Amino acid sequence: MIDLARIRAAHERIRSYIRRTPVLTSERLNAASDASLFFKCENFQKIGAFKARGATNAVFALDEATASRGVATHSSGNHGAALARAAKLRGIPAHIVMPKNSAKVKVRSVESYGAEIIFCEPNDAARDQASAEVIARTGATLIHSFENEDVIAGQGTAAIELIEDIPDLDLILCPVGGGGLLSGTAVSAKSMRDQINVVAAEPANADDTAQSFRAGKRLVTEKKFTIGDGLRTNVGERTFPIIQQYVDDVVTVSEEAIVAAMRTIWETMKIIIEPSSAVPYAAILEDKIDVRGHIVGIILTGGNVDLDALPWK
Numbered sequence: 579m580i581d582l583a584r585i586r587a588a589h590e591r592i593r594s595y596i597r598r599t600p601v602l603t604s605e606r607l608n609a610a611s612d613a614s615l616f617f618k619c620e621n622f623q624k625i626g627a628f629k630a631r632g633a634t635n636a637v638f639a640l641d642e643a644t645a646s647r648g649v650a651t652h653s654s655g656n657h658g659a660a661l662a663r664a665a666k667l668r669g670i671p672a673h674i675v676m677p678k679n680s681a682k683v684k685v686r687s688v689e690s691y692g693a694e695i696i697f698c699e700p701n702d703a704a705r706d707q708a709s710a711e712v713i714a715r716t717g718a719t720l721i722h723s724f725e726n727e728d729v730i731a732g733q734g735t736a737a738i739e740l741i742e743d744i745p746d747l748d749l750i751l752c753p754v755g756g757g758g759l760l761s762g763t764a765v766s767a768k769s770m771r772d773q774i775n776v777v778a779a780e781p782a783n784a785d786d787t788a789q790s791f792r793a794g795k796r797l798v799t800e801k802k803f804t805i806g807d808g809l810r811t812n813v814g815e816r817t818f819p820i821i822q823q824y825v826d827d828v829v830t831v832s833e834e835a836i837v838a839a840m841r842t843i844w845e846t847m848k849i850i851i852e853p854s855s856a857v858p859y860a861a862i863l864e865d866k867i868d869v870r871g872h873i874v875g876i877i878l879t880g881g882n883v884d885l886d887a888l889p890w891k
Contacts, residue, residue: 625882651721736759775826780857781806
């Protein structure tokens with residue numbers, strides 16, 4: 579079970595290995611939305627994304643015998659780097675399966691922490707097969723990016739910090755891909771202050787969570803292209819029941835709104851965020867969520883961007 583006690587325990591476990599990220603505001607964005615917006619800046623987190631929280635908790639929660647055999651995962655980006663870093667901190671091996679078309683900046687990030695990289699074809703079946711082969715060869719423990727309860731608990735620590743810093747929040751907006759961050763965020767928020775509404779946002783081109791939420795059952799859909807590449811994953815089997823229980827709504831946004839939101843935050847707040855991070859603010863721009871008069875927390879999930887391929891260039 580994922581509950582507030584488990585998330586608080588995760589926070590204690592990882593506190594010395596992560597950064598307590600700042601909460602920033604913008605008078606201009608507040609005026610434009612007629613709301614008080616508080617941005618939890620996980621783009622300033624270790625490895626540049628919230629994924630450092632969950633991966634670090636999962637690695638340091640392992641017993642010594644299990645940890646000594648190492649950890650493994652499949653990831654095209656931030657989770658792979660986060661797991662590689664956490665494994666280095668604990669002094670154990672890490673094996674990261676990455677699609678062969680992964681962005682070079684993300685490959686370099688994983689390499690910088692000394693992990694073994696195993697390249698595979700860019701599809702789910704190839705990733706699963708390569709991961710299984712690595713685990714069979716090494717005895718490493720699989721640390722999934724969102725289907726692992728210690729990962730979910732670690733991700734929930736961002737919301738604890740946000741609510742501690744801004745205790746009168748009445749709405750939290752969070753992007754959703756596999757659902758690890760959303761699940762942890764929703765449990766933290768509802769447990770700390772049950773009147774907080776938790777709303778998820780995802781690209782319309784990757785709207786499986788919204789479809790599942792409306793249908794009342796987990797649906798697996800074929801994703802179209804979305805610039806929010808961190809949100810292309812289908813919602814998880816473990817995370818969806820938590821989302822059903824704790825999340826108030828799931829909305830979708832257009833690709834155009836994601837780009838506009840990303841650029842607006844860059845230009846107005848003078849910070850770098852990746853497209854997936856811009857999705858919740860895109861929901862405000864497109865009036866998918868009525869935030870007028872509300873005190874709103876928005877989790878900016880990361881800032882790892884290929885600067886040679888900006889969407890407005």
